[in-house]
């Protein structure tokens with residue numbers, strides 16, 4: 001039986017509904033939805049498995065002009081995510097103009113991969129406005145297939161999903177299917193820690209780590225988590241931990257804050273770091289986390 005798999009990146013301004021759409025696809029709350037802009041600061045993957053497909057979604061941050069250094073590095077991350085993808089979803093909402101970041105917008109209209117332009121929140125519009133908007137976007141992004149949708153009300157969402165599956169390349173699954181369906185919570189914890197590491201350390205560190213959540217124990221009022229951060233070298237271990245443990249403590253505190261919001265429970269999280277010279281060769285997943293290693 002043939003199998004399809006690929007990476008789909010969802011790009012758009014803050015609050016257009018990217019997380020809502022992703023959650024509608026995934027059916028699990030793997031991404032944080034909030035009306036506050038910039039909650040999702042970089043890609044959080046959601047994965048949808050079918051018998052003969054695997055769809056890997058990333059929810060990229062809102063696109064804004066880099067104003068200070070951290071945002072600039074986030075922008076680089078978004079751009080590399082963009083180049084890794086098999087399919088690009090550019091999401092806009094009713095009444096919105098095109099991206100202010102011109103260079104980025106140019107990449108979209110000159111993309112060599114399929115682009116689906118999702119015109120979201122059409123539940124907020126009337127027929128006349130909708131037609132006018134479709135005409136506007138058809139002219140703006142001529143290479144895109146345009147789908148008017150309501151992510152919130154699931155209108156036209158199954159059709160978009162079906163089109164994505166059609167466009168996915170033939171490929172074996174990138175992630176083990178059973179592991180993900182077994183333990184989505186652990187997967188989410190790993191991604192959250194990964195995000196904090198990405199935000200707190202210089203470039204090569206996030207590429208050198210592997211995160212394994214060894215314990216996820218949910219009680220009535222508290223979730224107890226223990227996660228291992230695996231690195232390849234002693235020097236990396238030192239950097240991760242930081243002076244008197246300060247750097248690791250910061251990662252733990254930031255991850256805990258996000259996880260408490262996500263799970264709606266008090267979180268106790270313990271992070272520890274171990275050197276394992278061979279983890280990279282142990283991980284036989286090709287495009288893990290979308291990085292081309």
Ligand code: GDP
Nearest residue numbers: 014015016017018019020034035121150151152
């Ligand atoms: P993101 O920043 O692009 O990830 O946007 P979110 O998914 O967090 O959504 C931002 C806000 O828009 C939330 O309050 C959503 O409930 C709302 N929203 C998302 N999709 C729709 C939609 O189709 N219709 C309407 N009316 N609101 C939506």
Ligand code: K
Nearest residue numbers: 015034036039
């Ligand atoms: K948001």
Ligand code: MG
Nearest residue numbers: 018019040059
């Ligand atoms: Mg979001």
